[in-house]
Amino acid sequence: MNEIQITGGLILAGTLFMLGLIGVLIRRNIIFMLVSVEIMLNASGLAFIVAGAKWAQPDGQVMFIFILTMAAAEVSVGLALILQIFHQLKTLDSDAANEMKG
């Protein structure tokens, strides 16, 4: 892989991460927030792959598999939580779940 492809890959990863982050920050719907978190995870996974390719090491790919596994687990827990929140609050608005303030 040459230098330009690496830079492009990293820029893509960074852009995806920022999109995810902004999504988490501005979205109020919890499902969209979860999706945005998934985007951020994949962005970091992409960064690992690119870095692993740059140094010709398998570590990047190992890390990506880890992230994938973790994301799967996280989604299952997250969806369960979202179901519970919906049951309790009858809404998916994250701002409505502010009963533990101060």
Next chain:
Amino acid sequence: MNLLWLIPTLPFFGALVLVLFGSQLPKKMVPIIGAGSVGLSALVTFVVGADFISSSTTTYNFTAWQWLDVAGLSSAFAFHLDALSLIFIFVITFVGFLIHIYSSEFMEEDDGYARFFAYLNLFVCSMLILVLADNLVLMYLGWEGVGLCSYLLIGFWYGEEKNGYAARKAFIVTRVGDTAMAFGLFVLFQNFHTLNIQEITTKAPQLFAVGSEIPLIISLLLLGGAAGKSAQLPLQTWLPDAMAGPSPVSALIHAATMVTAGVYLIARTHAIFELAPVALMIVGIIGATTLLIAGFAALTQFDLKRVLAYSTISQIGYMFLALGVGAWSAAIFHFMIHAFFKALLFLAAGAVIMALHHEHDMFKMGGLKKKLPVIYWTFLIGASSLAALPLITGGFYSKDQILWLTLAGVNGNIWFFLAALLGAFVTSIYTFRMVYLTFFGQEKTHVHYTPGKLMNIPLIILAALSTLAGFIELPHDFFHLTIFSDFLKPVLPSVVVEEDFESIEYMVQMIAAGVSVSGVYVAYIFYVVKPELADELKSSAADLHQFWYSGWGFDRLYNFLFVRPFVFLASINKNDVVDRLYTGLVAIAEFFHRIFSFTQSGILRWYIMGIVIGGILLLTLGLIS
């Protein structure tokens, strides 16, 4: 003499049992334990005393265990028995036992029966430790112990607010003296490097010359403690109020034993006082002034027990006067006789008050001669002894000895003698005023209760003692018996009499006898023959009467000098300046807590924002550095 340790231990265990199991014990067992423990202790005292007198030794030491050993100060839990402490433990246990027996009937209807005996036993134990201690640290333990018991017993009927005030007053005023005494002990230790009384007694004349500064400071500080405990000027105000306690308490603590602890302290440390003639002079002046002030105050009281309280202050004034002129054994002799007759008077007064259903005012009594014959006769004997009626009473011999030595002793002077003489006159007036008002004249209050055997027997024994005990020491020109002063000679030096006075001793006795009899006569005229004369005198000098009645206005003076400024300062500092630092810390913590609790908004996106901003800040820092 090996049984010596049992004497304070028995009352201690009595108190312990009563404190722990007092409420479960059947009511009959309480006086058996309470009076029994003191009775056994008195019995042991007799055995030890007989052993001590028959053996040729003059001291006996018993060390129970080492108590403290720090930085050169080593004091043991050790008892020292000599003639002085033997006399004291005899009076404490024997008179104490009689008073316990009396109390078993007197306090029978009271709810705090077991509590009363527990306190009383604890008191006897502390008092015994005080007089038996061989070092001043242990003595201080007993000293504070009796102070505590005095507080507890004055406030025994704590349901009434004024009793609590009286108890606190007694505790605080004596604490003033005790603080002075503690400082005295510090100075003593600094100079002698020991607080063992015997070592101090032998070391003192070697270390200091007569009239040097250190003994003066020490003796003045010790005098402060003695004046507080013995209710002498200027710390005498607590004793009249201490009459709030039950009568047996007044008899035991505030007449016979605890209030004479000051006399004991000065007699015990006489080696130091002898090195400071100025201090001895002050002791004499305090004694002379106190006996006059308290005597005049006693003339105007209505409350039977308050008369006796002022009379106690006055009689201890005599003891201080005797100490001041170096007549050590005369002071101790008067202490012993006073313990007998004043305990008798208080117990009899208690019986009268109980018989009249808690009536304290003498002007509402009267005519009790027929109704309470035993009380009348014993009270009369006690009163005669207090008024020092010549020849037949114990009080005459002890007081006459003091009068004689204030004049003829090398440290005596004519002013002390005149003060003592005037005091004797006043004493016999107020004593017989009390007798005439209470037992003669019309019956004004009905008798509710006739005291039984348990109250009468102690009265009779004490009456016998306050008469007979006087005969163990008779003046030079009258049989010349010196059993008592010979007995004390190994401990206390005898007083030197100026030679050219020897011839007039007879005259002094005649004067003393005449003064006391004429005092009785004056009281007779004023309160029996022409009672209206007393009222006239009272109304013509109403201001003076009021002044004397309030105890020479000392309470008001102290209220103005100390209590009000203290209350004023306390009210200024109501919010406690020192505490401000800590309340400030609390306020700061609460302030930040409130600010940070805003960030706990519960809105998830705010938290994420926080994480992001924090992450960016950390990254920036990492990039910059």
